[in-house]
Amino acid sequence: MTEALDAVLTRLDADFDASLARLFDLLKIPSISTDPAFRADCAHAAERLVADLAAIGFDASVRSTPGHPMVVAHWKQAPGKPHVLFYGHYDVQPVDPLGLWTTPPFEPRLETAGDGSQRIVGRGASDDKGQIMTFVEAARAYIAEIGGLPVNVTILFEGEEESGSPSLVPFMAATAEELRADVALVCDTGMWDRQTPAITTRLRGLVGEEITIACADKDLHSGMFGGPALNPIRVLTRILGELHDDEGRVTIPGFYDGVGEVSEAIKANWASLGFDEAAFLGGVGLTTSAGEAGRSALELVWSRPTAEINGITGGYTGDGFKTVLPAVAKAKVSFRLVGDQDPDKIRAAFRAFVHDRLPPDARVAFHPHGGSPGLRLNDDSPALHKALAALADEWGRPAAMVGSGGSIPVVGLFKSMLGMDSLMIGFGLDDDRIHSPNEKYELESFRKGQRSWARVLAALAE
Structure with a gap:
């Protein structure tokens, strides 16, 4: 697998400019799910994704719902290997207030930041089109380079995440057997910081x-x-x-x-992140933690x-x-x-x-x-530790096991309706301005996100 993975990573690097062009084509589609005026655009985005997935070898189709369509695709040609379900969404938030955008929101562009790094600017760049395309590009490179994927893959892209996912539960109920897999991969999350990848292991x-x-x-x-x-x-x-x-x-x-109490190993992982509690509270004009006495801010937000x-x-x-x-x-x-x-x-x-x-x-x-209810991935999950190792190989540092103070409803649905745990792996950053004007996605997140998924798929196959 190492030789095959090296070949896939080389192809991803060689094909990066083309992958960026494909992302830009998707970002140009104003797939705003909350506004009926963009219903046709949502359908267009779904159809484009299906055409792209079919072109690289997936059995892909647009599935109608009372709202915006679902995209479902399968690649099941790895007998004896695990089966993963990859989830993301192609719909985006409205762009108001339009006057605060420096350039039109559906005319994606590259912007150079003050530190010389580049970023993709446009609605949906980080939430969630850039994220889903990191996985699609990894799959594309595998199939092109070695003729197939190392694991069996089902893809589910919905078009109503930004409007409350009204069609998701009935659709999942009707297609439960088709969608059920060994583990779900959810990309609608982020990094710990610009250099440190993360897996979200618990949700409140x-x-x-x-x-x-x-x-x-x-x-x-x-x-x-x-x-x-x-x-x-x-x-x-x-x-x-x-x-x-x-x-x-x-x-x-x-x-x-x-x-329950957090294990000492998890506490040690959180302590190693260098979280600045004073800066966290100071950033909103506060000085003193008001939560349970004797517990760190990360512990309070992620596990209490x-x-x-x-x-x-x-x-x-x-x-x-x-x-x-x-x-x-x-x-x-x-x-x-x-x-x-x-x-x-x-x-x-x-x-x-x-x-x-x-x-x-x-x-x-x-x-x-x-x-x-809250959700927590088993700290001893083999899939979790394989993914952690794969991310560390790509980023050159241990991946953080983080929590989320909020909720990601689809993760709960995967658990309650399909009996699956989820690996929540994304490459967004806190300053990506999702839901706001001038949304961006770091070019490095897009590049290393592709390479990370290639490594994660290889690790899960072992």
Whole structure:
């Protein structure tokens, strides 16, 4: 495999200019999924990808959905070898505000940065067309150079990721047997820094709750009723204020059930990343960590659960002053989940926590806003360690095993619907300005991303 891999890497380097031209052709298509005016462009992007994949040897097709089409492609000519599912999306975010773009968003170009490095500028360059094409180009080089891929590959590109993926669940349910593989490869992630590749090994889940406290049947004059009348804002804020103790821990009974500790090996990996906690907080005007005492910022964001108040309203909030006791007060509360925390149990525990603290004359109503569990890749996964080694070979330094404070819904779907773990490997950077004007993708990310996938596929075949 080493000789074959060397040949593939050589071909990728020789064909790099042509691969960049192919990416530019894809970036020129304004496949904005949220705007019906671009429906035909989304279809065009899907058709272009299918034509490209078919041309290099995949059994590829456009699959219709009630929304934008899916792209599904198979290359299954490696008997006895693992089967991987590669996922990405071809749709892009809207370009507003257009006036902040230095050049038209769908006229991709190369730009030279102040340090002399080059970057690809255009909508979708990093999110996610540049990322998906790193894998396609690696597959192209394998098939052209040695006549096939080292593993069996299924590709799934969706066209609605930027608009909530409304068609994804029904499509996956209908095609589960076709899509199921040994492991999923998800490219919609990033590097640790410009020189350090990363694999995202854990994602936090999410539970959202909207809570409404009602007391009197109407707003009341605070001079006439202040004192004897119960104020729902006071009730609500007292309850919310009891969500955390003085050490930053969440006080809801049973909240930490299923929350495990990070292994010492993972902690050592995170410590080796040189993360500057002071700069992290200082960048947003803060100085002191407010989370659980004794835990690092990376540990808090990547591996610990949270309870956060995201919004609170009640009474008069307009200009001037109005002395009123409101009839209702509302808050939006979210919980980030990790490990084996059960979203349904967390929701029920929070509601019981609130009910137990209601005084007479106070009533409560809840409105749920989604619920999904956290995800964690097994630290001992053979596929994970093969991919880590492959990335280290390409980048010349150990790959970071990082977490994400947020969620990537498709990873949860792969686990719950298809029974697959995911290797989340991408080559974006924090400053790629995804979803913003002047989105960019480093030329080095595109080049070494191709080479990285070639190495990862070779490693997974072993």
